[in-house]
Amino acid sequence: MIEIGGNDRLWVLSGRRGSYALHLTDHDELLHLHWGPRIAVADAEALAAEPGPPERGFESPLDGREEFPVEGGPRFVRPALSVRAAGVRGTEWRFQHGVVSDSGFGDELRLRFHDPVHHLGITLHYRMRDGGDVLERWTTLAHTGAAGDDPLELLRADSAAWSLPARDRWRLSHLYGRWGAESRLARTGLTPGEKVIGSRRGHTGHQHLPWIALDGGEATEESGEVHSCALAWSGSWRIAVQRLSDGAVQAVGGVGHDDAGQLLLAPGESFTTPVFAGLWTDGGFGAASRAWHAWQLAQVIPGGPGVDRPVLYNSWEATEFEVSEEQQRSLAHLAAGLGVELFVVDDGWFGARTSDRAGLGDWTPNPDRFPQGLGPLADEVHGLGMRFGIWVEPEMVNPDSDLYRAHPEWVQHHPGRARTEFRNQLVLNLARPDVRDHLWERLDTLLSGAPIDYVKWDFNRSFSDAGWPGDAYPQRMWIEHVRGLYELLGRLRAAHPGVAFESCSGGGGRIDLGILGLTDQVWTSDNTDPLDRLAIQHGFSQLHPARVMAAWVTDSPNAMGNARVSSLRFRFVSAMAGVLGIGGDLTRWSEAERAEARDWVALYKRVRPVVQHGELYRLRPPDGDGLSAVQYVRGEETVVLAWLHAQHYGEPRPPLRLRGLDPGARYEDLATGEVHRGAVLGHRGLRTGLCGDLDAAVFHLRKTDRVG
Structure with a gap:
């Protein structure tokens, strides 16, 4: 839903739980107003009426407040747009019009600006698809001059800028790694200054994934405000996150790793940036992941929801x-x-x-x-x-x-x-x-x-x-x-x-x-080592769903050279957290191993609809040598995958407190026939029975009826 107010110079985009608001001043300054819980147009108008910061010679009243900061004028933050033509750099735009239309994927807001000196048309796009809270943003840049005019050089053309209000502290989450150790989760305090991640390699890279999340330091897996954004680009890229002197934060991101020049636009040519999508939630990192997963399954990944990937x-x-x-x-x-x-x-x-x-x-x-x-x-x-x-x-x-x-x-x-x-x-x-x-x-x-x-x-x-x-x-x-x-x-x-x-x-x-x-x-x-994979898969799940995460069972010791020996059970349960594959030399497997593998494949096929299409709950992260687990919920079924990395003497294995269940219902274990109460599974938890080193188990439960 897109609502318009403020004499047609204020816009509020609202999803299922959140809203995003911006407005245009009388000086054609496009300012960010709100990104958070749902608000009405009247709330946004009240925010627009608040006085801005005072002007000082060493500070800009626009920094951290602009919706799309450009190079030039009274700005000192990192620009999202830098343009050069005939030796002149910078942008001074004038608002032309705003249009709301049905794009076929949900309502889309287009704000059109023009720089008459550069003959540059700038269109900012906003789209929030029906039923979700992911806001898709991108930018179109067009050379509007006549034949024979100088070309426009795009030195930097980011997709969007995301602005967050001042907080006592901000915490940044991102994914980092290297070949064989990708998608590791880092979560650190954001200090004043800039944090830049990206790739200079021509492809997305093993070193960082184009995703960040920001919270005020208090968010957990299941509670707290989280703002996150992800870039839809498969080449070199950059996301720069800046914490300003007043405690506000602004993140810009887009294609390319530097500002040395990206494209030349001749008169009549245009460039449309990739989508830089954003999501707000007050349900913690877990709710953010589930919202990202649902959006990708419904709107991004070919085939649509409900299509199983084969073993x-x-x-x-x-x-x-x-x-x-x-x-x-x-x-x-x-x-x-x-x-x-x-x-x-x-x-x-x-x-x-x-x-x-x-x-x-x-x-x-x-x-x-x-x-x-x-x-x-x-x-x-x-x-x-x-x-x-x-x-x-x-x-x-x-x-x-x-x-x-x-x-x-x-x-x-x-x-x-x-x-x-x-x-x-x-x-x-x-x-x-x-x-x-x-x-x-x-x-x-x-x-x-x-x-x-x-x-x-x-x-x-x-x-x-x-x-x-x-x-x-x-x-x-x-x-x-x-x-x-x-x-x-x-x-x-x-x-x-x-x-x-x-x-x-x-x-x-x-x-x-x-x-x-x-x-x-x-x-x-x-890296298909089943223990190493748990941390990789944990980071991957912050943004992407199990439905696209290929995971293999290979021979032991693993070919990556860590010499770790693991059971077929542990290898299969690790790989069953995504799209199951097998990559070992089957000619060397014994008949007993092949018979066991046959049983694991059959079990995976039974739980596959829940794993590949269910909602993910990360019950315990793989950040130590104890117990880690994930849970998937789809309709009346839930699947729990649990791994015990190592067991120490006298150390109890904690029960797993399940999520997403009906507390007033019973749940039957489809392997053992044991019946559990939903309230007990949610409060006291499920006991896994795991023991020793590198043990693992799968629990498949189905709702039977409500407790009398």
């Missing part, structure tokens, strides 16, 4: 590059015997790909390994009752490949500079239309030539030599590569609607709301 098997750890058709057939038969629903052939099926040194870019089946192409293997996999998938890495090329020999100019490079080869590969420049056309032709032919149901799309190195020789403004490649990726994925999805896609980047190097709008799930981390 998959991936052949990489069993075969690596030693791929053959007969070997893959044998693995497929073993996987089908476990109840697997999707069989994926990983790297090594194409070109001259017998190692990571050759073949990348040549997307045709290796004729020695697959003499008749992928069709016969895919048909056999389908005959076993499974779907068939393959691994690709289309944005990369080996120097030892037919593609590179034909088109060395297609890779990112700087003339006269040493070439960097991570993993013996180079990055193709997807900003080039001819590169995208080639990839479309090869991938469309591949997907049309065999019954392929699933594509694992990998990206195994960062940008390092990000040059585009011959282009008039080569730095635009940082943005245009990502837009080219989105275009290519969208085109493939439209042409092959039955094919599902997974985003992978050496694990969790490309996870964000942008890529999730075009893929069905993401590879969370290359």
